[in-house]
Amino acid sequence: MANEHTIHVDVVSAEGEIFSGEAEMVFVPASQGELGIAPRHAPLLTLIKAGEVRVKTSEGEHSIFVGGGALEVQPRKVTILADTATRAKDLDEAAALAAKQRAEEALAELARAAAQLKLIERLRKIRG
Numbered sequence: 723m724a725n726e727h728t729i730h731v732d733v734v735s736a737e738g739e740i741f742s743g744e745a746e747m748v749f750v751p752a753s754q755g756e757l758g759i760a761p762r763h764a765p766l767l768t769l770i771k772a773g774e775v776r777v778k779t780s781e782g783e784h785s786i787f788v789g790g791g792a793l794e795v796q797p798r799k800v801t802i803l804a805d806t807a808t809r810a811k812d813l814d815e816a817a818a819l820a821a822k823q824r825a826e827e828a829l830a831e832l833a834r835a836a837a838q839l840k841l842i843e844r845l846r847k848i849r850g
Contacts, residue, residue, distance in 0.1 A: 729761040731777055731800045733786055735807040740786055741777060748800050749776040750793055757793070759800055766795040774810070775802060785810035 728744040748759040751773030757766075770793050777784040789806035 727761060728780075729759065729763070729798060729800055731802075733775060733777070733788070733802045733804060733807055735788075735791070735804040737807070740804070740807045740809060741784055743777075743779060745777045745779050745800075747778040749774075749778075750802065751775070751788070752793065759795055762797045763795050763800075765797070766793070768793050770802065770804075775804075775807075787813060 725744075728746055729748070731741060731743060731745045731748055732739070733741040746761075750757045750759065751771050753769040753771055757768075770788060770791050772789050773787070775786040775788050777786070787808045787810060788802065788804040791802060791804040791807075794801045794803075
């Protein structure tokens with residue numbers, strides 16, 4: 723149970739519970755920037771973006787990657803409902819690098835298609 727120096731934190735996703743316990747401080751990537759949440763924080767409801775959630779406990783700091791979602795803060799409880807969530811120690815570097823490469827290739831293809839469409843538009847205007 724939370725005392726006056728801690729706040730209860732639950733991080734959950736569709737896959738299940740990622741973290742549940744007492745924390746001294748929580749840092750969350752909110753839609754407008756990083757939020758620091760301490761015990762007795764004012765109530766808050768906001769969207770979160772993809773990034774790192776850091777939960778500072780008496781035993782150390784826990785890092786969790788979230789893929790977006792929602793944050794609810796009450797004076798004695800923080801609930802993070804993540805679209806996806808993975809403990810930092812469970813992240814797969816090779817899979818992340820492969821996904822990054824695929825995304826970069828898709829962006830390059832998008833740039834080529836946009837350039838082609840721009841030329842087609844210009845030619846249409848010239849031909850009248």
